[in-house]
Amino acid sequence: KNQVExxxxxxxxxxxxxxxxxxxxxxxxxxxxxxxxQDTGRGPVSLTIMTFSENTKSNGRYTATLDADTKQSSLHxxxxxxxxxxxxxxxxxxxxxxxxxxxxxxxxKGTHLIIQP
Amino acid sequence: SQTIHQWPATLVxxxxxxxxxxxTVEGTSNPNLYWYRQAAGRGLxxxxxxxxxxxxxxxxxxxxxxxxxxxxxxxxSSKKLLLSDSGFYLCACDRDSGSPLxxxxxxxxxxx
Numbered sequence: 001k002n003q004v005e006x007x008x009x010x011x012x013x014x015x016x017x018x019x020x021x022x023x024x025x026x027x028x029x030x031x032x033x034x035x036x037x038q039d040t041g042r043g044p045v046s047l048t049i050m051t052f053s054e055n056t057k058s059n060g061r062y063t064a065t066l067d068a069d070t071k072q073s074s075l076h077x078x079x080x081x082x083x084x085x086x087x088x089x090x091x092x093x094x095x096x097x098x099x100x101x102x103x104x105x106x107x108x109k110g111t112h113l114i115i116q117p
Numbered sequence: 118s119q120t121i122h123q124w125p126a127t128l129v130x131x132x133x134x135x136x137x138x139x140x141t142v143e144g145t146s147n148p149n150l151y152w153y154r155q156a157a158g159r160g161l162x163x164x165x166x167x168x169x170x171x172x173x174x175x176x177x178x179x180x181x182x183x184x185x186x187x188x189x190x191x192x193x194s195s196k197k198l199l200l201s202d203s204g205f206y207l208c209a210c211d212r213d214s215g216s217p218l219x220x221x222x223x224x225x226x227x228x229x
Contacts, residue, residue: 004160034217043121043207043220044161089160105218107160 002027004092004108012114017080021111023073023090034091035064035075038110044089047075077113085115119144123208123221130228136181136195138224140208143189148210150191151218152183155205167191203228 004025013019025033032051036044048057048064050073057064061084063076077084090108120143130136142148152164163176165183173183180199184192191208208221 032215036218041223041225043209043222044218045220046217049215049217105163109158109160 002092002094002106004090004106006088006090006108006111008111009109010112010114012116013080015080015082015115015117019077019080019113021075021077021088021090021113023075023108025071025073025090025092025106027071027092027094027106029094030068030071031093033064033066033073034093035062035073036089036091038087038089040086047088080115082115082117085113087112119148119210119219121208121210121219121221123206123224125224126222127225128227130198130226132200132228133197136193136198136202136226138193138206138208138226140191140193140221141189142191142210145189145210145212147188148212150185151209151211152181152191152193153207153209155207155223161207165193198228200228202226 007022030052032049034049035047037047038044047059047062050057050064050066052068055066061078066073075088087110089110092106094104122141150167153161154164155161165173165175167173167185170185170188181195203226205223205225207223209218211218
């Protein structure tokens with residue numbers, strides 16, 4: 001069964017500090033891995049999409065890494081800001097879909113990050 | 118860029134009442150459209166997806182139905198709501214398997 005496990009479930013850090021969120025998956029075959037940021041009461045917003053051949057991808061203060069051999073990904077946030085408070089969701093896509101593009105996605109439950117001033 | 122409009126933002130409905138949530142997409146044509154439900158402490162659950170007008174696929178058996186009367190319009194409905202239908206409903210779209218999903222801002226449904 002395809003699964004995506006995220007850790008920690010929740011995290012509290014002080015503003016200005018760095019943090020790393022983890023994502024382990026068992027999805028096979030693998031096509032790409034996505035990180036989304038979801039503010040409270042809003043829809044998720046895409047941060048990065050990484051394919052099998054990519055090890056690192058950055059988007060501003062967000063850097064995602066992928067180890068396709070160990071099936072692990074991390075999202076590193078540098079110099080955290082209050083606006084980084086949100087849930088971060090890891091989503092894994094298999095190699096083949098049965099229909100529409102996203103019907104085969106497996107979602108993690110997310111890490112709830114709180115940045116304290 | 119794609120923009121997804123969902124309404125209403127919040128909704129409180131009694132058990133047994135009907136439901137209609139609407140989603141419209143701007144900035145793209147012939148998108149794949151999706152309805153997700155997000156329960157507290159759980160990941161997003163895909164309810165329905167559509168690859169074209171009138172084409173609906175259901176992922177899980179449920180009390181809900183979906184329709185796509187126009188290319189950029191996706192509707193989630195129920196004839197009689199259950200308490201278990203409460204949750205955060207998200208509409209999303211994409212163009213292909215390699216493109217990111219774009220989400221609306223969701224509807225918080227509370228069935229009382």
